[in-house]
Every structure is written in C-alpha cells, then in structure tokens.
Amino acid sequence: MKYFILFGPPGAGKGTQAKLLVDKYNFKHVSTGDLLRKEMAECTELGEKAQKLINEGKLVPDDVVVGMIRKTIKENPDVRGFIFDGFPRTIAQAEELDSMLSQFGHKVNSVISLAIGDDVIRERILHRAKVENRKDDTDEEIIKTRIRTYHEKTEPLIAFYKGQGKYNEIPGERAIGEVFSDIEKLL
Ligand code: AMP
Numbered sequence: 001m002k003y004f005i006l007f008g009p010p011g012a013g014k015g016t017q018a019k020l021l022v023d024k025y026n027f028k029h030v031s032t033g034d035l036l037r038k039e040m041a042e043c044t045e046l047g048e049k050a051q052k053l054i055n056e057g058k059l060v061p062d063d064v065v066v067g068m069i070r071k072t073i074k075e076n077p078d079v080r081g082f083i084f085d086g087f088p089r090t091i092a093q094a095e096e097l098d099s100m101l102s103q104f105g106h107k108v109n110s111v112i113s114l115a116i117g118d119d120v121i122r123e124r125i126l127h128r129a130k131v132e133n134r135k136d137d138t139d140e141e142i143i144k145t146r147i148r149t150y151h152e153k154t155e156p157l158i159a160f161y162k163g164q165g166k167y168n169e170i171p172g173e174r175a176i177g178e179v180f181s182d183i184e185k186l187l
Contacts, residue, residue: 003084088157
C-alpha cells in the first residue's frame with residue numbers, strides 16, 4: 001500500500017492534481033476538507049461542530065481529522081494506495097499518521113508539495129469561489145485567516161518531512177498539465 005501526501009497552501013491545486021492521479025493510477029483520493037463538507041451537508045454532529053471553525057478559516061481539532069483518516073484507511077483495504085489532500089495540516093496530525101501507519105506496517109512514501117505565493121493563493125481561492133459554493137472562499141478576511149493558519153500551523157511540516165527525506169517541491173504556478181507531469185515523474 002502506498003501513501004502519498006499532496007501538500008501546499010489552500011488554492012495550490014492539490015484537489016485538481018489528486019483527481020488526475022486517481023483517474024490515471026487508481027489511487028484513493030482522501031480530502032479531509034471534502035469529508036468535512038460532506039459531514040456538514042448531512043448535518044451530522046461532527047459536521048455541525050466543524051462548521052463554525054471551517055467558516056472562520058480555522059482548523060478543526062486534530063483528533064477529528066485523524067479519526068476520519070483512520071476510518072477511511074480501514075474501509076479501503078483493497079486500493080492500490082492513498083493520495084492525502086489537505087492532510088496532515090499540523091505536526092501533531094503528521095505524528096499521528098506515522099504512528100497509525102506503523103500499526104498497519106505501512107509508511108508515508110512521499111510528500112509532493114505544490115509551491116505558490118500568497119498573492120496567487122488569494123486569486124485562485126477567489127476564482128474557485130465562483131465555481132464551488134464555499135463560504136470560506138468568498139470572504140477576504142476568512143481567506144487571510146486561512147493563509148495565516150497555513151503559514152503558522154502547516155508550513156512547519158516542510159521541515160518535518162525534509163527531516164524524514166520525503167519532501168519534494170514542485171513549482172505550482174504553472175499549467176495543470178505541466179504540474180501533473182512533474183508529479184508523475186516523482187511517483
Ligand atoms: P480544504 O478543502 O482542504 O481547504 O479544507 C477546508 C477547511 O476544512 C479548512 O480550512 C479547515 O477548516 C478544515 N480542514 C480540512 N482539512 C483539515 C485538517 N487536516 N486539519 C484541520 N482542519 C482541516
């Protein structure tokens with residue numbers, strides 16, 4: 001079983017690239033953002049708890065997302081591998097993931113990071129707001145909070161995965177096909 005992490009700030013193109021990888025290589029795409037939005041749409045208890053934090057551009061608690069990831073891995077024993085998108089987002093989540101995978105005798109194979117600047121993040125999120133109906137994509141203040149949260153809580157993962165020798169960075173401010181072909185080379 002292979003485990004790949006698509007890493008990068010909101011709007012980097014992780015979801016777009018993950019979908020291309022799923023179509024071509026038959027991996028299971030796991031987006032914690034999508035899973036949380038599904039819980040919200042179904043008005044589950046978890047969804048209602050997460051809603052306020054998501055709509056403010058803040059992270060939901062680590063144990064909530066780690067629990068969703070554990071469930072997804074257990075429910076998909078026959079897939080070739082997993083592409084995590086938007087997870088892990090904190091050092092604590094990355095440590096939990098390592099310990100969870102080691103219980104199954106597995107490990108993270110590689111982290112593929114899509115690098116883009118803050119101005120492009122903003123533009124892309126605002127563009128996405130027109131395509132997808134996401135409250136956290138339309139409000140400038142919420143977008144700012146998400147970018148700040150990324151720098152404070154998620155960016156430290158770069159050093160974490162560099163330390164494990166698993167970190168690969170790709171310039172993300174290019175055409176979708178160019179980024180995809182770089183990702184394929186890394187896989
Ligand atoms: P995304 O679709 O990945 O941009 O996620 C949308 C929102 O869901 C984020 O702004 C967070 O509030 C929440 N979220 C998604 N993934 C995580 C995660 N791994 N840890 C904490 N919160 C998350």
